[in-house]
Amino acid sequence: MTVRPDPALGLLELYDEALPQVYGYLLARCGDPATAEDLTAESFLAAVAACRKPEAPELSVRWLIGVARHKLVDHWRDRDRRRTEPLADRDPSCDPWDVQLDVTLAHQVLGRLSYAHRAALTLRYLDGLPVAEVAACLDRTLHATEALLMRAKRAFRAAYEGEEGLR
Secondary structure: OOOOOOOOHHHHHHHHHHHHHHHHHHHHHHOOHHHHHHHHHHHHHHHHHHHOOOOOOOOOHHHHHHHHHHHHHHHHHHHHHHOOOOOOOOOOOOOOOOOOOOHHHHHHHHHHOOHHHHHHHHHHHHOOOOHHHHHHHOOOOHHHHHHHHHHHHHHHHHHHHHHHHHO
């Protein structure tokens, strides 16, 4: 009887290079070191499970960051489900999206948006994904995602401008 090596062992070779990049990706998007650590661990556990499947993907840092992106979206979705009061959409007039933002304030405002708005804005503007890929990540149609992005930008703008006025 021959013993096959665990296919997830290849992940160990990539771990030292990938760990700081996956953690950095998550920390930049969630802003909380403890949450970023938890999601990094979840990402690597999911990667081990994926490596053991017959149709295992090719291991790379890029692929691991994709796994982390999905874990972050799942985290936001779960957190949003636990919220007791829904956030209402605001509909201020639509200004151009090209503005300079206070990064710390922008992260705080983004963290208070609904899961759908936060995920759409993060995937589109922080990760730079095309709208079609954002739609695929969120399991939405292209047109529904475009509408979601418009509502998310309006909600972000209203919340951001409200916070700026308090400074």
